[in-house]
Amino acid sequence: MPHGDADQGIRTPKSTFYDQGRFGRLFPALPGFAADTPTVRAALVQLGRPGGPMDTNESPTADPFALIVDPTLSVDNPDNPRLTAGMTFLGQFLDHDMTFDPTSSLARTQDPESLRNFRIPALDLDSVYGGGPGVSPHLYDQSVDHGRTTMLVEPNAGSEAVCIDGVVRYDVPRNAQGTALIGDPRNDENLIVDQLHLAFLRFHNRVVADVRDDLGPLATPGELFAEAQRIARWHYQWMILHEFLPLTCGDALVADILTNGRKFYRWRNSPYIPVEFSVAAYRFGHSQVRPSYRANFGTSATDRTLQFFAVIFDHTATGTDPADLRGGCRAPRRFIDWQTFFDFGGGQVRRNKRIDTKLSSALFHLLGQPSDEPDSLAIRNLVRGLTMEVPSGQRVAAAMQETPLHESELADLEPFGLHKRTPLWFYVLREADVRAGGEHLGPVGGRIVAEVFHGLIDGDPSSYLSQDPDWTPTYGTDDEFGITDLLTAAGVVGALA
Numbered sequence: 001m002p003h004g005d006a007d008q009g010i011r012t013p014k015s016t017f018y019d020q021g022r023f024g025r026l027f028p029a030l031p032g033f034a035a036d037t038p039t040v041r042a043a044l045v046q047l048g049r050p051g052g053p054m055d056t057n058e059s060p061t062a063d064p065f066a067l068i069v070d071p072t073l074s075v076d077n078p079d080n081p082r083l084t085a086g087m088t089f090l091g092q093f094l095d096h097d098m099t100f101d102p103t104s105s106l107a108r109t110q111d112p113e114s115l116r117n118f119r120i121p122a123l124d125l126d127s128v129y130g131g132g133p134g135v136s137p138h139l140y141d142q143s144v145d146h147g148r149t150t151m152l153v154e155p156n157a158g159s160e161a162v163c164i165d166g167v168v169r170y171d172v173p174r175n176a177q178g179t180a181l182i183g184d185p186r187n188d189e190n191l192i193v194d195q196l197h198l199a200f201l202r203f204h205n206r207v208v209a210d211v212r213d214d215l216g217p218l219a220t221p222g223e224l225f226a227e228a229q230r231i232a233r234w235h236y237q238w239m240i241l242h243e244f245l246p247l248t249c250g251d252a253l254v255a256d257i258l259t260n261g262r263k264f265y266r267w268r269n270s271p272y273i274p275v276e277f278s279v280a281a282y283r284f285g286h287s288q289v290r291p292s293y294r295a296n297f298g299t300s301a302t303d304r305t306l307q308f309f310a311v312i313f314d315h316t317a318t319g320t321d322p323a324d325l326r327g328g329c330r331a332p333r334r335f336i337d338w339q340t341f342f343d344f345g346g347g348q349v350r351r352n353k354r355i356d357t358k359l360s361s362a363l364f365h366l367l368g369q370p371s372d373e374p375d376s377l378a379i380r381n382l383v384r385g386l387t388m389e390v391p392s393g394q395r396v397a398a399a400m401q402e403t404p405l406h407e408s409e410l411a412d413l414e415p416f417g418l419h420k421r422t423p424l425w426f427y428v429l430r431e432a433d434v435r436a437g438g439e440h441l442g443p444v445g446g447r448i449v450a451e452v453f454h455g456l457i458d459g460d461p462s463s464y465l466s467q468d469p470d471w472t473p474t475y476g477t478d479d480e481f482g483i484t485d486l487l488t489a490a491g492v493v494g495a496l497a
Helices: 038-048 064-069 087-098 191-215 222-250 251-260 275-288 375-385 395-401 406-414 424-436 443-458 483-490
Strands: 079-084 293-296 306-312 351-353
Touching: 038 079, 038 375, 038 406, 064 191, 064 293, 079 087, 087 191, 087 222, 087 275, 087 351, 191 222, 191 293, 191 483, 222 251, 222 483, 251 293, 251 443, 275 351, 275 375, 275 443, 351 406, 375 424, 395 443, 406 424, 424 443
Parallel strands: none
Antiparallel strands: 079 351, 293 306
16 A cells, blocks of 8 residues: 655644644544554454454354354354444444545554545535536536536446346446446445445436426536535435434434534534544444344345345355355346345345444455555554544543543453554444444444544535534435435335235
8 A cells, every 4th residue: 555645753733723625633632542563563464354353253164144144153243233235334324425535544654634634524415426526527427418417327238137126226437347337436336335336426417307397407517416416415414414413323312412512523624534534433343243234135035045145255255156255247136126235115125233342254354455564444443543643531531531441341452452542443442342232333433433433424515514504315215314315316226025
């Protein structure tokens, strides 16, 4: 991975105020949780290694269906009664809309103030829209309004023969080599977030059609696009504040922020991305990934032998239609039936994994990593917290005037010397487990995540909070709007009968 611009061991003066496009710190006075020494690195590697204490240790040869229905094959993947399976991937989509850091290094100490965030730190769907029709014409359908209003999507040929309703499914656009032509290539990392990206493309197109009807024939393509983009963005922001955050951070905490404001996330010029968020707290979603999923029902809502089950990643899978759920492929069966991932009321939804310090085994063998870097996601997260000098969970809790976890609640870290100075990412996971039963984030992790999300929307001059805080959605019901409403409006929820 290319190195950033900061010299090793040199840190610029810390400040809570940052320019747009930079990373920064919520708690600049706090030191990193440990010095970057070979001993500390070795401890982190042992903690995050494949087969180590953070690995759920599923059998690599287990049947994907059995991993879902047989608890004995996946004892460290308990169900979360609060969250459904799709929330993991919605969270991944949100992450890609906020941050993109291709320059930081796992090999040396980094100053976040020297790192460029190549994604605008806002929740404005620039991962979908790119630079707009003029700057990113390859993302737009040139057959409609000369490519000035409508996102490009493509039919998945043959999918109509392998789905229940016999209606063709769609895919994101791809070039001749199968590479996704989308605003953020990371959204083609796995089939689920890829199809979620497609849903946002089609939601925008639905809004364009409705705006065209509302404004009439005199509206210019520029007016159509701008109004549809505004409506799509505002619904997206509403969904984040009123559904995603309460579910993942806790209803009471989010209600407090919406009513009384933020306590710790502040800026002078424009919002930024704190490393306590991007390198630690918001990586809680890695703990929620299941080893396998039902991608779709195939041609039967009841016969599992006709349905598409697969592990999330399998480094041995090959071909143009691999037996896992990686992205980057188009084949008739590679589509998502969202009834498994979000609750549409038909009893088909599956639960998310509880938030704890265990990660599914597939995440210890990531695909496509450079040969000189670890392919364990746990190691990568832990070492990144070291190189970015993220403070310990205990120090952050004290700074937030929250009661820190007791050493006895971190006793399993004592052999690594990390029970008194715990990496913030691990601390947030353990806090969620012991303080919230793994159903949502605890007081430290939840406040970091919720305040940053709220601040990014509040600090965006084009957001609904800035322009019309009393606005309510029009695509949901009873002035509410959630992910199931978005998917339904986008026309991506196939019938199961």
